[in-house]
Amino acid sequence: MKARHSVLSLGLLCIPAGIVYGASQQVLGFQDTILSAIGIDGLPWPFFGSADEKKGAETLSKCNVPFEVLDLLSHAGVQSADCSAAAHLAESLHDTCSKHPGCHLAGPKDNAKPSSDKKDAGWRASKACAIARFLLEPSSAVMQASEYGEAYEAAVRVNWSKDCWLQPRCILQPSSAEQVSWIMQIIQYTGTRFAIRSGGHNPNRGWANIGDGGVLIDTSRLDEVVVSPDASTVEVGPGNRWIRVYEKLEGTRRSVLGGRTPDVGVGGLLLGCGIPSFSSEFGLACDYVREYEVVLGNGTIVVANQETNADLWWALKGGGSNFGIVTKFVLETIPVDRIWYEARIYGPDESRRLLRAVREYQAAAEEDEKASFAFSLSNNHTIVAFVYSAPVEFPPVFQMFRDIPFQRHFIEPSLGTPYTIAKAFETVLGDRPAFKRDIIAVSTKPDLSLYEEGYDRWLELSKDMMGQFDCMMTFGIQPVTSSAIIKSNARGNPLNLSPEGQQWYTSVIQWQDDKFDDLAHQAVKTSGGAVREIAKRKGILLDFEFLNDATWDQHPIASYGEENVRKLREIAQRYDPAEVFQKLQGDGFLLHKMP
CATH class of the missing domain: 3.30.43.10 (Uridine Diphospho-n-acetylenolpyruvylglucosamine Reductase, domain 2)
Known part of the structure; x- marks a missing residue:
């Protein structure tokens, strides 16, 4: 494992060498004072110089902290500070000092603590926030x-x-x-x-x-987007939404495999692997991450690529947040520029006809890798989006939908680019209303009878739920061609996908009232459970559960198979031996939660 930065071992923290903010010249002298007083190797925090520099700063004399801490800070030239942060600093200094027999630093005053119970999660969080302010x-x-x-x-x-x-x-x-x-x-x-x-x-x-x-x-x-001079790669920070990445690549005649919805974040989609447009031609979104920059649980910054930390590079392609925080993705671009797209809204009377067309499309898409497709059915309407990675208007691969009556266009038929379709979706979606939402993931082989029977069960369920509380449910079929799977497997990731055409079913429910949370969750579980039961009976159920669409009590990583799970656990232990991401991370699809 190769770290990019060396670190200094400090009494309170480990901080990358040479990085000090604030009164740096005075801090060096202050470190000497601390060294002689309590024998630690240095201080990791910057300091405030005036009340105007930091919001919430106060004259030090007004802060309720021990005299010795005030004296040490004044030796560093610090005249004002955030008093809450100063109190936590005093407590941290006292903790460190207490381990050194020659140290005589007094403890912080009792009323300087936000909590008397140091094991309390809120006290720990307050302490972390205060140190971070420095x-x-x-x-x-x-x-x-x-x-x-x-x-x-x-x-x-x-x-x-x-x-x-x-x-x-x-x-x-x-x-x-x-x-x-x-x-x-x-x-x-x-x-x-x-x-x-x-x-x-x-x-x-x-x-x-x-x-x-x-x-x-x-x-x-962390929102940088830096396109390489030849546009063969692009460096992307995890704080970006996909539309911004597409925009930065506009005019280069290249794009990336990313989110189909423009406001989805980069980080979560790539760590779950992500279904992009153009998957039949290239594979899944995670397969085109050339390199990750990752901060590990102990603060070490590493890179992971095919040559360096290759095991971590593999694990991050669908392994979620189990290994570190990715601070930069280097993405390989793809030669996609001029495309055709259209999106239609169909009425509920066309639902069964649309299901037949979906199955026909899946067969046709096995023969035409340029086709991409999205399908989301609800009680009121169905939205179908067609994308083709060449400037060909309504290509034959979508002909099964041509004569099905639709209510209106969601997006007009257009020749454009990956950025212009993202912009079109952004325009029509607008500021989406706020709802509580839940979701489910099930994967199966393609089968029309499954779709029809699953839809019947979903329709009965959704009507029942709508009768009990204000909600809306969707029935989503996400076609994934054999070509997409084979190309993804060839690049290597932990997903362990079966090399055949399939569909990744998802159902979303949205509602407002907190008192229906349990009922809403049970609704999506029942929807996914019906599809799973029907598929199992027909012999077409697949083990894989798509992490990006899984609900909180699913275990998508377990669906990657015993061997890959074993490898992922070994890699997590190698890069995070203290299990920071397992024990301190609030929640997620974490390895330690798996059965």
């Missing part, structure tokens, strides 16, 4: 509800599902891999629970947000 620049990179009010609430509401609108003790918004490294070291040092968010599209509660007992690492400031 480390992260600008100060707004650490958002707390008490200080940032509306901005904090807006950051909470980024998540697609209202079920994920939780209230973390603070929201940390790092702008570099180094800052993510500091955060992970703070988390490990304080034992604080955490969640990671890219775009927040996963609807499972606790996956991309966390409550008051933890901190949220929001990667939205």
Whole structure:
């Protein structure tokens, strides 16, 4: 395992060598003072110089911390500081000092602690937030509800599902891999629970947000998109939405395998592997990650590619958030530029005819790799999107839909680019209403009788649910051709996909009222369970469960097979021996949760 940065072993944390913010010249002298006082190797925090530099800064004399800490800070030239952060600093210094017999630093005053129980999750989170305030620049990179009010609430509401609108003790918004490294070291040092968010599209509660007992690492400031001079690769930060990546590649005559919905985040989709358009030609989205930059649980920054840390490179292609925080993806681009696309809205009377057309399309798509397709049926309407990776208007592969009456266009037939179709979807989707949402994932071989019987069961279920509470459900068939699977397998990932044509079924439910949470979850479980039961009876059920569409009590990584699960566990242990991502991460499809 090769680390990109060396680290200094510090008394409180490990921080990448040579990185000090704030009064750097004075800090060096202050380190000498600390060295002689308590024998630690240095200090990892920057300091405040004036009350104007940091929001919430106070004159040090007003802070309720021991005299010795005030004296040490004043020796560093610090005249003002955030008092909450100073209190946590005092407590941390005391903890370190208590381990050295020659140290006589007094402990922090009792009323300087936000909690008397140091094992309390909220106390740990407060401590992590306070230390982060010293480390992260600008100060707004650490958002707390008490200080940032509306901005904090807006950051909470980024998540697609209202079920994920939780209230973390603070929201940390790092702008570099180094800052993510500091955060992970703070988390490990304080034992604080955490969640990671890219775009927040996963609807499972606790996956991309966390409550008051933890901190949220929001990667939205890790938003660089850098196209190589020959456009063969593009470096993408996890805080990007896919539409921005497509926009940056506009005019290069190349694109990437990414999200079909423009507002989906880069990080979550790629770590779950992702179904892109153009999969029949190239494979799945994760297969085109040339390199990852990853911050491990101990704060070490590493790269993973085919030559360096190749086991980690393999594991991240569908292994989720079990190994580290990816701070940069280097994506291989694909030679796709001019394309044709169209999206239609059909009425509910056409549902059964559409199901027959879907099955006919799947057969036709096995012979035409340029075709891509999306299908989502609800009680009120069905949306079907057609995409073709060449400038050919309504190609024959979609002819089975040509004569089915539709209500209107969702997106007009167009010749364009991957960016223009993303922009078109962004325009028609607009600001989508906020709902609580849940989802399910099941994979099967293609079969019309399965679709028809599954639809009948879904229709009965959805009508029953709509009669009990205000909700909407979808019935989604996602065709994945044998070509897509074979090309994905050839590039290597842990998914263990069967090399044949298949469909990845998903059903989404959305609702508002909290009191129906359990009923809504049971509805999607019943919908997926019906498809699974029918497919099993017909002998066409596949083991694979698509991580990006799985609900919270599924175990998609277990569907990768015993051998690959064993490898993933070994890799997780190798790169995260302290199990930071298993024990401190709030929730997710984590290896330690698997049966």
